[in-house]
Amino acid sequence: MYNIARLKDSFSKYPNILIRKPQYIGLKIFQIGVLFLAAAPAISFFLLILSSLIGSFNRSNNFFNDKFNFPFISVAILMIINCLIITFFKKDLQSYEISKIWIGLSNWLPFFWCFWGFQPFLDNQQLRIKTAKLFIIGSLPVLMSGFSQYFLKNYGPYNFFNNLIIWYQRPLGSDDGVTGLFNNQNYAGAWLSIIFPLCLVFFIREKNNKLRKIILFLLCLSFISMIILTSSRGAILSIFISLFLFSNSNKNKFLASISLLSIPLIFNLLQLFSLNLQFKINSFLPFELIKKTSLTNISNIELFPRIEIWQKSFELIKSNLITGYGAGSFENLYKQSNGLFGDIQHSHNIFFELAINHGLLSSLIIFLMMISIIIFSWRVNCNQISKISNSSEAFFKNFDKAWIISFIIFFLIHIIDITYFDGRISTASWILLSGMICIIKGKKALNKPF
Numbered sequence: 295m296y297n298i299a300r301l302k303d304s305f306s307k308y309p310n311i312l313i314r315k316p317q318y319i320g321l322k323i324f325q326i327g328v329l330f331l332a333a334a335p336a337i338s339f340f341l342l343i344l345s346s347l348i349g350s351f352n353r354s355n356n357f358f359n360d361k362f363n364f365p366f367i368s369v370a371i372l373m374i375i376n377c378l379i380i381t382f383f384k385k386d387l388q389s390y391e392i393s394k395i396w397i398g399l400s401n402w403l404p405f406f407w408c409f410w411g412f413q414p415f416l417d418n419q420q421l422r423i424k425t426a427k428l429f430i431i432g433s434l435p436v437l438m439s440g441f442s443q444y445f446l447k448n449y450g451p452y453n454f455f456n457n458l459i460i461w462y463q464r465p466l467g468s469d470d471g472v473t474g475l476f477n478n479q480n481y482a483g484a485w486l487s488i489i490f491p492l493c494l495v496f497f498i499r500e501k502n503n504k505l506r507k508i509i510l511f512l513l514c515l516s517f518i519s520m521i522i523l524t525s526s527r528g529a530i531l532s533i534f535i536s537l538f539l540f541s542n543s544n545k546n547k548f549l550a551s552i553s554l555l556s557i558p559l560i561f562n563l564l565q566l567f568s569l570n571l572q573f574k575i576n577s578f579l580p581f582e583l584i585k586k587t588s589l590t591n592i593s594n595i596e597l598f599p600r601i602e603i604w605q606k607s608f609e610l611i612k613s614n615l616i617t618g619y620g621a622g623s624f625e626n627l628y629k630q631s632n633g634l635f636g637d638i639q640h641s642h643n644i645f646f647e648l649a650i651n652h653g654l655l656s657s658l659i660i661f662l663m664m665i666s667i668i669i670f671s672w673r674v675n676c677n678q679i680s681k682i683s684n685s686s687e688a689f690f691k692n693f694d695k696a697w698i699i700s701f702i703i704f705f706l707i708h709i710i711d712i713t714y715f716d717g718r719i720s721t722a723s724w725i726l727l728s729g730m731i732c733i734i735k736g737k738k739a740l741n742k743p744f
Contacts, residue, residue, distance in 0.1 A: 315352060316348055316351060316352070317348065317349065317351070317352065317414055319348060320344075320345045320348030320349050320414070320415065321345075321414075321415050321421075323341050323342075323344055323345040323348065324341070324342060324345035324346075324349070324412065324415040325415070325424065325425065325428055326341055327339075327340075327341030327342035327345060328342070328425055328428040328429060328432065328725065329428045329431060329432045330432065331429075331432055331718050331721060331722065332432045332433050332435060332436050332475070332485060332718055333432060333435040333436070333459070333461075333475065334458075334459045335459075335717055335718050335721075336458050336459065337458070337459070338718075338721070339717060339721065342408065342412075342721060343404065343408070345411070345412070345415065346407060346408040346410075346411025346412055347411060348411075349411040349412060349413070349414045349415060350407075350410070350411045353414070357407070357410050360410060362410075362731055363406070363409070363410055365659050365660070365662075365663040366406035366409065366660075366663070367406070368659060369402070369406070369652075369656045369659050369660060370402070370403050370406055372652065372653060372655060372656045372659075373399055373402065373403070373652045373656055374399070376616075376617040376618055376620075376652055376653050376656070377395055377396055377399065377620065379617050380392075380395060380617055380618075380619070380620050381395070381396075392620075394620075394621065394622050395620035395621050395622070395623075396621075397621070398620070398621020398622050398651060399621065401621070401714070401715060401720065405720065405721075405724045408721075408724055408728070409724050409727060409728050409731075410728075412724070412725055412728040412729075413728050413731060413732055413735075416725070416728055416729040416732045417732045417735070417736070418732070418736065419690050419693060419694065422693070422694070422697060422729050422732070423693060425725070425729070426492040426495075426496075426693070426696075426697065427496075429489050429492055429722070430489060430492060430493050430496075430513070433485070433486065433489050433517075435461075435475060436474045436475060436476070436482065436485060436486065436520070437474075437486075437516050437517070437520055439461055439463055439474040439475040440472045440473075440474035440475075440482065440520045440523060440524075441516075441520070442463075443463045443464075443466065443472055443473070443474060444466065444472045444523050447466075448463060449463050449464065449465045449466075450462050450463035450464070450475075451463065451464075461474075461475035462474075462475060462476060462477050463475060464477075470525075471483070471523060471524040471525030471526060472520065472523040472524050472525075473524070474520070476716065476718075477716070478713075478716075479524045479525060479526055480524070480526045480528070480529070480711055480713055481713050481716045481718075481719065482520075482524050482526075483521055483524035483525075483526030483528065483529025483530075484526070484528070484529060484704070484707050484711075484713040484716075484719055485713075485716075485718060485719055485722070486517055486520055486521045486524070486529065487521055487528075487529040487532035487533065487536070487703050487707065488532075488700050488701075488703050488704050488707075488719070488722060488723075488726075489517070489700065489722075490514070490517045490518070490521070490532070490533065490536055490700075490703075491536045491540060491696040491697075491699040491700045491703065492696055492697065492700055493510070493513055493514050493517055494514055494536065494537075494540060494696060495540070495689075495692055495693050495695075495696035496510055497510040497511060497513070497514050498540075498692065499689045499692070499693075518533055521533060528706075528707045528710055528711050529707070532703045532706065532707060535699075535702075535703060535706065536699055536703060539695075539699045539702065540692075540695065540696065540699060599634075599635040599638070599642075600642050600710065602633065602634050602635065603628070603633070603635065603638055603641060603642050604641070604642070604643060604646065606628055606631050606633055606641075607624070607641040607643065607646040607647075607650060608646070609631070610624075610627055610631070610650050611646065611649045611650060611654060614653075615649075615653065615654045616653050616654070616655075617652075617653050618649060618650055618651050618652045618653040618654075618656075619650055619651065620651060621651045621652070622651070623650065623651060624638075624639070624640050624641050624647065624650055624651075625637075625638065625639045625640070627650070640712045640715075641712070642710060642711050642712060643708070643709055643710065643711075643712070644708035644709075644712050644714055645657045645660070645661045645708075645709075647712055648660060648661075664705060664727070667727060667730050667731060667734070668698065668701065668702060668705065668730070670734050671694075671698050671730040671731075671733045671734050672695075672698055674733055674734055674736075674737040675691060675694045675695050675698060675733065677737075694733055697726060697729055697730065697733070698730060698733070700726050701723065701726040701727060701730060704719070704722075704723045704726065
């Protein structure tokens with residue numbers, strides 16, 4: 295109880311302090327950037343980079359003194375050295391234009407700074423709660439564009455402000471999942487599944503106001519429906535992972551597991567229904583999803599391109615452990631190795647991709663750093679949950695748990711696919727990771743062990 299009182303007291307003073315400092319402006323710029331991230335990424339990127347620069351001023355420690363930055367500083371140095379080696383000494387490794395190898399660093403190096411620069415805007419639960427609300431509100435255009443694409447057949451692309459903003463809404467064939475304003479259905483599914491745990495915690499919290507409860511229920515249902523309509527298996531799996539991790543009840547964990555296992559069975563039983571009923575069901579579910587869950591496809595492991603792609607990736611990593619081949623090299627390397635599945639642009643595993651592009655050591659450092667942050671922040675949260683004394687404290691602790699689960703969903707999706715190269719998803723992941731560091735630092739500031 296003391297911790298919550300202290301937190302609320304510090305937050306009540308925080309805006310008054312910030313109003314007299316540039317960080318207050320940075321906070322507002324950061325929050326507007328989060329709000330626009332899904333629907334207007336170009337505007338959002340500018341605002342978030344600006345906010346991270348402002349967030350770097352008047353800090354008690356600088357970037358190079360924060361021990362949590364050391365692994366990312368090391369990776370940045372390794373990536374630059376590897377690019378220099380490939381550029382000047384190993385031209386045989388260059389699979390395409392050398393400029394693209396250097397441009398590929400933009401997927402990582404700016405975020406190492408933003409990871410630190412965002413922390414002043416996430417360093418207590420009230421600020422993280424506000425950020426989560428902005429993520430959810432900013433996702434409403436994704437839901438609206440997806441539903442209009444699937445049910446109203448409104449197809450894009452829609453361009454705004456001289457192509458500064460593009461909502462794709464690609465025409466849907468019989469085998470296509472919903473993309474909404476994203477370029478790809480897997481991107482849309484990844485975004486929605488990452489935000490879903492944050493939506494879920496607000497629904498669970500609401501107990502007194504029935505109208506808000508209904509609105510939040512419909513919002514959660516909309517997230518689930520849209521994730522299903524994307525037909526992204528990783529995103530659909532993440533719904534059950536979120537429910538499983540969020541629940542403190544073994545019974546609910548069991549129900550989530552059984553529900554997940556029953557989905558392929560239910561879809562395969564559709565063919566036993568009358569044709570009229572099948573047609574009605576198919577009008578609400580993408581055919582691609584039903585095809586992907588076919589027991590015939592599941593039993594035939596050769597139909598999974600990822601198995602062959604991961605085998606090729608592993609061979610490429612073994613053949614060049616130190617420097618990698620440069621950013622974006624996988625597509626050409628896969629073709630040169632006589633890959634079986636045609637136009638494959640990446641390795642479908644973010645850590646394989648990192649090892650292929652920048653060397654095994656860079657990949658291992660980022661992998662271990664992310665795992666460590668997940669474990670330590672989860673332990674901090676579990677220790678706090680065990681000391682809950684009232685419903686107000688329960689929400690604060692469950693909220694941080696939902697925040698961590700959102701990043702876990704991002705992490706797990708990127709074990710089997712890569713949506714990171716959509717800037718919206720990569721930016722959201724680093725905001726979540728930055729918030730998790732704030733959870734850890736907040737616990738350490740109270741001088742309590744993990």
